Amino acid sequence: MSWVGYKVHLTESCDEGFPHLITNVHTTAATATDVKQLAAIQQRLAASGALPAEQLADASYVCGSNLVSSHARRIDLIGPAYKDNTWQAKADEGFDVANFRIDWEKKVVSCPEGRQSIRWSETKTARGRSMIHVDFSSDDCTACPSRSSCTRAKDLPRTLTLQPKEEHEAIQFARKRQKTEEFASLYSRRAGIEGTVSQGVRAFGLRQARYRGLKKTHLQELATATAVNVRRIANWLNDIPAAATRRSRLMALAQAS
Numbered sequence: 001m002s003w004v005g006y007k008v009h010l011t012e013s014c015d016e017g018f019p020h021l022i023t024n025v026h027t028t029a030a031t032a033t034d035v036k037q038l039a040a041i042q043q044r045l046a047a048s049g050a051l052p053a054e055q056l057a058d059a060s061y062v063c064g065s066n067l068v069s070s071h072a073r074r075i076d077l078i079g080p081a082y083k084d085n086t087w088q089a090k091a092d093e094g095f096d097v098a099n100f101r102i103d104w105e106k107k108v109v110s111c112p113e114g115r116q117s118i119r120w121s122e123t124k125t126a127r128g129r130s131m132i133h134v135d136f137s138s139d140d141c142t143a144c145p146s147r148s149s150c151t152r153a154k155d156l157p158r159t160l161t162l163q164p165k166e167e168h169e170a171i172q173f174a175r176k177r178q179k180t181e182e183f184a185s186l187y188s189r190r191a192g193i194e195g196t197v198s199q200g201v202r203a204f205g206l207r208q209a210r211y212r213g214l215k216k217t218h219l220q221e222l223a224t225a226t227a228v229n230v231r232r233i234a235n236w237l238n239d240i241p242a243a244a245t246r247r248s249r250l251m252a253l254a255q256a257s
């Protein structure tokens, strides 16, 4: 219902055979959205020479622009892309945006029935994001035999809203990839960070800010991350294995069935 205080974004390494070390601590007001923090996190990682080739991230950090900007930094951002929540995507045979062929050069979209769009309008949202609105012809859509799979509008033709080319293609690629076993296997390594947050909270009091203000809270979190790293390095040097990520009873039950 509400957010109070601060939020910490932790990044850690997850190379097999090495201790998993926290490589960045990013502190914000609790109300700041995760998706807006990725660029600053990557800049700090770059400045400290710890920029990864692959970055496993929670869904809240994944959006078209972050996929594109990560790619520009030579980072493969790996995380669940937001779902297409249109009814067409949810329906078994609905025509969602992935069913349309887009000619970005000519600014024309072809629908699954082979009809071409008649209008392509580039606009900005209230937040300044570029969007493209595409309209199909009334004549085509009214007479279309597949209309019920394409639009629920009573009389109006099908329309589409697209992100700019690079973002659109990045999201489409991410949505396809996240259905693969390779993605599931790779992404499972992100589970370690949940254990790190748990360790920070349970062993080092990470959930309680001991001082007032963002800077002091950040300093406390840096100290906590340092303590976590020192303990992990000591354990690794002494051949003490890291604890396995715990599975909830519900998860264990789901995997057993």
Ligand code: SF4
Binding pocket: 095, 111, 112, 113, 114, 115, 136, 140, 141, 142, 144, 145, 146, 147, 150, 151, 157, 158
């Ligand atoms: S309703 Fe219009 S856009 Fe949709 S498939 Fe038919 S002709 Fe194409």
